[in-house]
Amino acid sequence: MFHRIRSYCLFGIKAVPVSVEVDASQGLPGFTLVGLPDNAVRESRERVVSAIRSIGKVVTGFRTTVNLSPADLRKEGSALDLPLAIGMLVSTGEICVEGIERFVFVGELSLDGLLKPVRGVLSIAMSLPRDDKNILVIPRANASEASLVEGLRYACFDTLGECVEFLESGNLELVAIAKGMSREDCSAVSRDIPDFRNVVGMEGVKRALEVAAAGSHNFLLVGSPGAGKTLCARCLPGILPDMTDEEILETTRIHSCARRAGDSSGFRPVVNRPFRTPHHSASMVSLVGGGSRLSPGEASLAHNGVLFLDELPEFNRSVLEALREPMEDGFISVSRASGTVVWPARFMMGAAMNPCPCGFSMDPKRVCTCLPDARKRYREKISGPLLDRIDIQVSVPPMEAGALVDNGRRESSADIRKRVCAARAIQRRRFADLPFKSNAEMTSEYAKKFAGMSPEVERFAVSAADNMNLSARGFYRMLKVSRTIADMKSAENVEIEDISEALRYRTMN
Numbered sequence: 176m177f178h179r180i181r182s183y184c185l186f187g188i189k190a191v192p193v194s195v196e197v198d199a200s201q202g203l204p205g206f207t208l209v210g211l212p213d214n215a216v217r218e219s220r221e222r223v224v225s226a227i228r229s230i231g232k233v234v235t236g237f238r239t240t241v242n243l244s245p246a247d248l249r250k251e252g253s254a255l256d257l258p259l260a261i262g263m264l265v266s267t268g269e270i271c272v273e274g275i276e277r278f279v280f281v282g283e284l285s286l287d288g289l290l291k292p293v294r295g296v297l298s299i300a301m302s303l304p305r306d307d308k309n310i311l312v313i314p315r316a317n318a319s320e321a322s323l324v325e326g327l328r329y330a331c332f333d334t335l336g337e338c339v340e341f342l343e344s345g346n347l348e349l350v351a352i353a354k355g356m357s358r359e360d361c362s363a364v365s366r367d368i369p370d371f372r373n374v375v376g377m378e379g380v381k382r383a384l385e386v387a388a389a390g391s392h393n394f395l396l397v398g399s400p401g402a403g404k405t406l407c408a409r410c411l412p413g414i415l416p417d418m419t420d421e422e423i424l425e426t427t428r429i430h431s432c433a434r435r436a437g438d439s440s441g442f443r444p445v446v447n448r449p450f451r452t453p454h455h456s457a458s459m460v461s462l463v464g465g466g467s468r469l470s471p472g473e474a475s476l477a478h479n480g481v482l483f484l485d486e487l488p489e490f491n492r493s494v495l496e497a498l499r500e501p502m503e504d505g506f507i508s509v510s511r512a513s514g515t516v517v518w519p520a521r522f523m524m525g526a527a528m529n530p531c532p533c534g535f536s537m538d539p540k541r542v543c544t545c546l547p548d549a550r551k552r553y554r555e556k557i558s559g560p561l562l563d564r565i566d567i568q569v570s571v572p573p574m575e576a577g578a579l580v581d582n583g584r585r586e587s588s589a590d591i592r593k594r595v596c597a598a599r600a601i602q603r604r605r606f607a608d609l610p611f612k613s614n615a616e617m618t619s620e621y622a623k624k625f626a627g628m629s630p631e632v633e634r635f636a637v638s639a640a641d642n643m644n645l646s647a648r649g650f651y652r653m654l655k656v657s658r659t660i661a662d663m664k665s666a667e668n669v670e671i672e673d674i675s676e677a678l679r680y681r682t683m684n
């Protein structure tokens with residue numbers, strides 16, 4: 176008998192509907208699987224047959240043909256185990272299910288019939304219509320993802336046996352309706368973030384990071400080893416505004432696609448802005464995504480958060496250059512024979528580096544032992560176009576030992592965060608009808624429009640940028656930072672002092 180079972184496959188972040196068509200007939204026993212399956216799918220027959228045997232049913236002894244449609248899409252991973260098992264059970268007449276077309280099955284099976292979680296369930300849940308003609312059947316370990324999509328109907332199980340029992344009974348009491356995200360879940364998660372209160376001195380660096388956070392600008396900290404660059408950067412998540420519900424869904428969806436298949440550890444929505452710190456030995460695939468599984472890279476996992484690259488010059492140059500696309504456009508596209516996969520990747524890029532290979536050229540108490548040539552080569556590892564995209568470049572002065580015992584009152588991250596949130600609120604109002612969320616995302620045209628400079632201020636900006644040899648891109652990026660500085664004072668227009676401060680953040684150009 177022929178049966179068609181609904182399922183989904185991932186293509187990048189997109190969930191694509193797939194039907195698993197199973198035809199079992201009398202004749203010479205055999206099994207044929209067609210429709211561009213990858214190895215994991217090809218091997219699924221062995222898992223499925225064992226899992227079915229574990230619940231006391233038999234599907235061998237038939238001539239079985241399975242087609243995965245659409246036939247031109249490459250099916251990958253083990254998520255098709257469950258639909259395949261159900262398809263074999265119904266087409267061989269082992270079970271009888273009424274209205275099977277309203278169920279969508281996703282899940283990996285183990286040999287003993289356990290249902291194991293798969294990646295990308297949130298994407299699948301988001302693409303399903305929310306009515307009772309579409310019920311998602313998933314492993315229990317994926318339930319936390321499905322429950323985020325308000326109004327979605329889903330049923331989750333630990334084993335194939337439970338799932339079959341549910342289908343045969345036709346009892347829909349086990350179908351849950353997702354309530355959507357609850358704020359209580361979100362606030363329960365906290366992270367160990369260092370507080371700016373514990374950072375002694377470095378007022379200039381704190382100010383620069385506050386500006387960066389307020390407008391979501393990219394930043395680079397340059398300073399001697401031990402000056403506290405990494406500590407300052409790690410404090411940053413503590414002054415960033417909370418994610419909106421929409422941002423939480425966007426980011427969680429990417430993390431759901433990056434999940435390892437079979438990983439049963441609890442999956443939680445990503446409610447804190449990501450702060451990703453890839454090591455400088457990171458490969459192209461691990462940073463921008465791709466690979467055989469078409470997984471998202473660190474840049475996408477940092478979506479709506481911060482991608483922090485410590486020891487920037489130590490990164491492979493071609494890997495850094497690949498970041499230019501997402502820094503400009505907010506997404507990464509990976510081309511494949513089967514089509515182009517687009518990953519969202521709108522992040523704030525942070526980086527830190529030493530001023531020279533030995534690290535001490537900025538330290539008045541130490542002697543730099545680098546030859547001028549070596550110093551030049553070191554700086555040249557960061558290309559001009561990349562540096563151009565880093566709006567805020569600050570020198571971190573070496574910490575003085577005396578400053579460590581200073582007990583003066585310092586602002587906490589929470590105090591700074593209040594100002595950052597106020598500046599972001601101004602930006603939200605400004606961009607209410609525009610596709611931007613922060614000043615850093617504005618196009619050049621809007622950067623000029625919203626700066627609202629008087630002719631005098633504009634003349635100043637142009638001549639100062641000329642003196643500093645800023646590129647056109649550099650000029651507009653500088654304007655965006657000025658806009659943020661003005662927002663931090665709730666000022667209507669950008670003034671000369673805002674531009675001067677923004678220009679001071681371009682020390683490396």
Ligand SMILES: [Zn+2]
Pocket residue numbers: 531532533534535536543544545
């Ligand atoms: Zn040196």
